[in-house]
Amino acid sequence: MNGQYASLLIALPLLSAFFVPLIKGLGERGIKYYLAVITALQTGIAAWVFQQVYSTGKPIIVMAGGWKPPVGINLYIGHFAALFVLIVAVVSFFTAVFSIWSMKVQPIDKYAMLFLLLMLGATGMIATGDIFNLFVFMEITAISAYALTAYNKTGEAAEASLKYMILGGIGSSFFLIGVALIYGSLGTLNMAQIAQLAGNMNPTVAQVGLALIVFGLAVEAELFPLNAWAPDAYQAAPHAITVMFSAFVVKAGLYATARLLYLMQAVGSWHDVLKLLVAMATLTVVVAEFAALRQKDVKRMIAYSSISQVGMIAFALALGSQAGVDAGVFHMVNHAVVKALLFLGVGYVGIKLGGTAMENFQGLGKRMPLTAFALTIGSLAAVGIPLFNIFWSKVRILIAGVEAGYTWGVALILGASVVEAVYYLRFIHAMWFAGEGERMREGLAISLILLLLAALVIVIGIYPDYIWSLAQKAGSDIFNVGQYIKNVPLMEVGA
Amino acid sequence: MNCMSCIEYIIVGVMIASAVLAVEWRDLLAAAVGMAAVSLFASLLFFMLQAPDVAMTEAAIGAALSGAVFIFAIKRTQRYETEEEEKPGWWVRW
Amino acid sequence: MLKRLLAITTLIIIGYWLAQGLAGVPFGQDRMLVGKYYLEHVVEQTGAVNAVTAVVVNYRGFDTLGEVTVLFIASTGVGALLWSRKKRRTARTEGSIVLTTGTRLLAPFVMLFGVYIFIHGHLTPGGGFPGGATIATAFLLLYMAFVTYEIPHRAFEKIEGAVGMTYVIVGLIGLAIGGYFLYDWIWQTWGWGHDNIGRLFSGGFIPIIYTIIGIKVGTELSGIIDNMIKEEVSK
C-alpha cells in the first residue's frame, strides 16, 4: 500500500465522528460498541503505519492535496510519530472499552464524537509537519478536551473546564502570535523549512517568536507554573477521559514543544530558552510532588504525580542532548503505560465504589484484588522501583541530566522522587494493609486490560531493550533536525 | 498624513475605545455589544488591509454570531457584574 | 487598585516586548515566500481566482478540515453540555409586527445570499464560513422574531454529520483517484472547467467543498444558537 494511506489516521476518526449523528438510532450500547470498533480499526491502521515506518526506517510523508511540502500541508510520520500514533490508538481503544462499561452520563452520542475527535487531535498534533496545522490540531484537542472535561455537567467539572479554557485560551492566543511572527519573518509555515531558514531570522523576532511558541505549548504541556488547570481537569473529567489526558494529550503537547524547540536550534537565544525550560520542568516536578503528598483524593494525587512525571519528561527533552531526548521519549512511553494503568484502575474503583477518595481504597486488596494488584504494580512503577519500566527511563533521564551539567536539577528531582515514593507507598499500604471489605466481582474486560497493562509494565521493566531501541530511534527523529529537513521533500519556492 | 491614514487612526482609536469600554462596563449586555463593536471595527480594518474574505467572516461570525451567543448566555445567567469589593488580603486574592 | 496597577505595568512591559518583536517584521513590506508561489500558480493549479479561497480549500485543505472539525466540536460540545431531556424555548414577548413581517420577508433572501456567498467563494470574497454564518444569521432572525420557532435540530444534526462525512469522502476520493488525501481530482485529474476560469463552473472541488462547509457551518452555528437559546424546563 501507498504511504499516503497513512492519511487514514486522520480521515478515519473524522469520518466516524461525523457518522455518529446518523446512527444515533442504535442506542447507547450500540454507539459505545461502535466507538470501540472504530478505535480498534484506528489501532490497526496505526499498527500498519508503525510497521511501515520501522521496517523501512524511512518516515512517511503524507502530502495533503498532493502539494509538495512548503506549498501544501504535510504530515510527517517519522519514528516518533509512528510510535506515538500507535500509543494514542491503543490507549484510545482501551479507554473506549472502558467507556462501554463506565460511561453513564447522557448524551452518549456526543461523548463518542468528542472522544474520537480528541483522539484525532492528538494524532494530528503528533503527525503534522506544519506549524499552523499544529495550532489547528492543538485547538481540536483542546476544545474537545474542554468539552469532555465538563462532560459530567457537575459544578466541579464545569469549574475545571472553565479554568482549562481560560488558561488554554491565553496560551493558544500567544502561540498564534508566535506563529504570526515567525511567518512574518520567514514567509513559510512548514516546519522543515522553518528549521532550514531559522538561522536567517532577525534575532529579536526569533527570540520573541520562539518564546511565545514555547509559552503557548507549555500551557498544554503542563509546565509549572502554567499547569494550574491540570489537576482540576484531571480530577473532574470522566475517568475514561482522564486516562487519555494523561496518556497522550499531554504527550502531544510535550512532543510539539520539543519538536519546535529543536527545529529552532539555529535561533540565537535557543540555549537560554532551554535553560528556562529546564528550570520550569524542575519546578514542575518539585511542586507537583509536594502537592500530591497529602492529597485525600486518589485521582487528584495521581494527577499531580502525572504532572510531575511530565515535568521530568520536559526536563529530559529540554536538556538539549541526544541522550536526554532519547530518555525523554522512553519516559513518555513508560509514563503512558503506567498512567493509563493507574487512571483506569482508579476510575474503575471510583465508579464501582462511588468515589475516588482515599477511604474507598482502604481494603481494596480484599475487595477487588485484581484491580488492587494492577494499581500496586502501577504505583511501584511510578515510584521507580527496579524491574518496573519507569526505573530505566528515570535512570536514563537523570544520568543525561548530570551529563548535561544540570546536577542541581537532578538533585531536586531526586528529592521530589522521595516525596513521590512516600505517597505512593502510603497508597499501597491503604490498599493492602488497612481496612476490610467483602470480595466484589470484577469485570472481565477491564480486568484483562488492567492486567495486560500491568504485564506490559513488568515486561518492559525486565526487558527494556526493545522499547529502548524504539525510543532511541524516535528520539533521534526529534533531535536530528538535519535528517528531518532532509526527509521532507521540500520544493524550491520563490526566488 | 493623507486622509486614508486619518481614517485608519480614527478607526483604530474607536476600536480601542470600544474595547476599553467593553472591558469596563459593568452591564454585561453593553459589554457584549462593545465586544461586537470591536469585531466590527476590526473587520473594517481587515477590509482596509485588503482582506475582504476575512472582513466578511469577522463581521458575520466575530461580530454577529459571537455577540449573539454572548447575549444568550447573559440572558441565561446574570446581566450585571457584581460589585467588586476591594477586600484586602492574601496577595493572590487581592 | 494595586492589582490594576500591577496588571497595567505588566501588560505594558509585555506589550513593549511584543512591539519590539514586531519591529523586526516591518509593516507593509513584501516578505512573501510561499505566498508568492501561491499567487503565481493559483489560477493554473486550482482554477480559483480568489487566492485566499484556493489556499484555504486546496493548498491548506487540511487546516480547513480541522477548522470544520473545531466548529463541529463546538456544536457537539455545546449540545453535550447543555443537554437535557426536555428543552423548550422560554421567551414570552413576541416580536413586533415590523420584525415579524420583515423577518418573513427577509429570511429566505438572507439564506439565499448566504448560499450565494459560499457558491461563489472561489471567485469573490467570501466562502463557506461567512456564507454559513449568514445562513445561521437567518435562523437567528427567525428565533428572534417568533417565540415558538425552533429549528428541526434532529435533522440538522444529521445534516451536519452527513455533510461532514461528505467532506472526508471527497478527500478520500482524492486519495483513491489521485493518490493523495484531499487531492483536487476534479481539477487535476478530470480537468473540468479549465476553460472557464473566473466563472462559476471552475475551481475544481472548491465550490463543492465550500458548499459543504457552508451547509455545515450554517447548521452548526444554528445548532449552537438553538442550544443556547432553549432552556431546560423543570419537570
Add this chain to the structure above:
Amino acid sequence: MISVYYFGAISLILIGLYAVLVKKNVLKMLIGLSIMETGVNLLLVSIGYISGRSAPILSEGIGPNQAVDPIPQALVLTAIVIGVATTAMALSVAIILYGKYGTLNVEEIRRLRG
C-alpha cells in the same frame, strides 16, 4: 515607530489580557479572551499586508505581483472560526456554572483547589 495596525492589534491583546487578569466576572473574562483573539487576528492580517497592493483576487487584471499575501488571511479565517468555537464552548460552561454555583464570580468558583 510601529504601524497603527500593529499598535491596534497589540492594544487589543493587552486589553483582553487585562480583562482576564483583573475582572472577576467569568463572562467579562471571556469577553477579554474574545477581544484578545480579535487582536491576534488583526495582527496576523497586518503582518500579511503589503503596502499599495490589493486583495488577492486575481480577476480583473490584477496580477500576482499586485496582491497581498493570501496565507495570513487564510490562517485568520481558521482562527476566527476557532475563536467562536471556543467562545461558544466557554459560554455553555459558564451557563452550567451559573446553574450550579449561582454566581459567576471567579473568587467563589473554587471548589477544586489544593
Add this chain to the structure above:
Amino acid sequence: MNEILIILFTPLLAGVLAWAFDFRGVREVIGLIGAAVPLAYLVKLYPAVIEKPVDYALTVGGFTLQFQLGTMSWYFAAVASLVGLAMAFGLVATSRSGYDWLFALMSFTGVLGVFLSQDFIGFFLLWELMTFASFMMVLKRNRHESLKYFVLSVIGAYAMLLAIGILYARTGALDFETIRQALIIDVSLGTIGKGETILLFTLFLTAFGVKAGAVPLHVWAPGAYSETDQSYTAFFSGALSKAGVYGILLIYMLMGYKLYAELGTFHGHLTFAYVIAWIGAITVVVASFLAVLQEDIRKLFAYSSVGQVGYILLAFGVGSPLGFAGGLFHVLSHAIFKGLFWLVTAAIILQTGRTRFRDMGGLAEKMPFTFAMGLIAVLSLAGIPPMAGFASKWLIYEAAIQAHMPLVAGAIFLGSGLAFAYVVRFLYGVWFGQRPSELEDVKEAPLPLLLAMTILAIPNLVFGVAPGVVTGYINRILMGDVVGGDYYRLVTQTGTYNALLVSTALVIGLAIAGLVYLYGAKARRVPVTDTYQSGNPVTEEFNLSIRRNFYRPLAEALEFWLRYSWDRFYERLAKLSEDFADALRQAFYNGNVQSYSWYLAIVLLILALWGVL
C-alpha cells in the same frame, strides 16, 4: 546458563513462584530450593574463584550489567547465602504467606547482586531492588516504620544515583574498573576538583551509611528490624546491612587514591578514612548505649546490630590492612551471630508471642535447644573466646592500636562492655529467673527454626576455634599476608591469639565446673523473686528488676544526651516538609482561575524582561 546468573536470579524466581503457588508446603519447598541454590553454586565455584574471577555480562536496556565473582564478592556472597539459607529455614516456621517469601527472596537476589555487580547500573538496580523488597517486608507490619526506612534508604539510593551520574559525566563510564582507573589518572589531570570530590564522597557515604545504619542515619534500623518477620530480620540485619559495608569498601577501591590525593592526611591517617572511622566509633558508642536502655528484645538487638556494623565501619576506617582484615572477619562473624540472635528471637516470639523483657523469663527449661543456641550467640556477640566474635573483635582492636587510634580503640572497649551489659540482661531476663505463669505451656521451637539456628551456630563455633580458616581467605582477598598464623593461631605484629589453646582451656574449665556442679554440694532450689533490692521494698515507681527498667539509673545519668534524638529530629523534619507541602499547594493551587492567569502573565513578564533587558 551461566552460574552467576543462576546464583543471582534463582532466589528471585523462586520467590515469584512461591508467591504464585501460594499453598502450604509448595511455597516452602520452592523457597528453600531457591535459597539453597546460591550457596551450593558458590561452594561449587570456590575453586574457580580462587584461580581467577568469574565474569558475566548482561545487556539490559542499553546498559551492560557486568557481574564478577572475585575473591571479595565471593566472600560477601557466601556470607549472605549462608544467612539466606538460614532465613529460609526460619521462614518455613514463622511465615504463613507467599508475600513474605516473595520479598524475602527478592531481597536475597538484591543483596547477592550488589555484591556481584561490577558496574554502577547493575549495582544501583539491585541495590534498589534489595531496598524495595526489604521495605515491603516491613510495610506489611508497620506503615510508619517502613516509610521511615524507605525514605532514608531512598535518599541514600538517590544520593548514590547522583554520584553515579556525576562519575558518569566525568569519566564516561559506569563500570568499576574503568572508573577506578579514570579516577587514578584524574589525580594528575584534575578534572574533578576538590569540591566535587568531597561531594562525591559525601554522597556515597550517605548512600552506604544509610544501609549500614551509621549514626546519624541509623534511625530506621530499630523500627525496621523489629517490625518485620524475625526470621527475615536475621537476613535483614545479618546480610542486608553488609551491603552498606561493602559500599564503604567500594569507596576505598574506586576513589581511595583520588580521595587521598585531594584530601591528604590528618595526623598520619587518611583524612577520609578518619571520617569513616569516627562515624564507626560514634555508631558503636551511641547504638550500644541505646541498646542497653531498651525494654524490648527486638529493639535491643536492632540497636546492637547497628552498633556491631559500626565496628566494621570503624575497622575499615582504620585504613590499615589489618583493619580491613578485622572488618571483613567481623562481617562474617556479625552475620552469623546476629543472624543466630534474630532466629532465636524469632523462636521466642513465635512460641510465646511476647517481645518485652517484663513478660518473659525462665524459658531455658522450656526451650533448651533454643537456649543453647542463644548462649552461643551471646558468647559470640560479647566477644568471649572461643567464638567467632572474639576473633574478629580482637583483630579490629589490634588494628586500632597499631594505627595509634587510642580514642577509637576506647570506643571498641566501651562498646564491648556495653554489649556485655545488654547480653547479660538478655541471658538472664529471658532464659532464667521466674517464669510468668502464662508461659508454662511454651514448647520448643519447631524443627525448621532449630535447623536454621544450627546452620548459623556451627560456623560460630568452627570459626571461633579455627579463625585461621577465615583469615587465610581474607589474606587472599587482601592479596598479602596480613594476618599470620595457622588455622588455630592468629598472629599480628603486636600479639598472638591461640584459639585452640583458649578453647581447650575453656573446655577443661567447663568440665571441671561441670564435675563440681554434678558431684559437689547439692544445689538448693530457691524461688527466684526480686529480692536483691538491698532491703528496700519494691515499689512500682522504682521497680528495677532485671526484666523491668534494669538500666534505668543509666538512663537517668544519660538524661541530658537522651533529650537529643535523631529520630525525633527527622520526624520533625518530615512533619515540617509535609506542612510546607500543604502550604505550598494551598497557596499555589488556590482554585482561583484569575490567580492562575496571573501565573501566565508573570511567565510572560519574565520572558518579556528577559527579552527587553
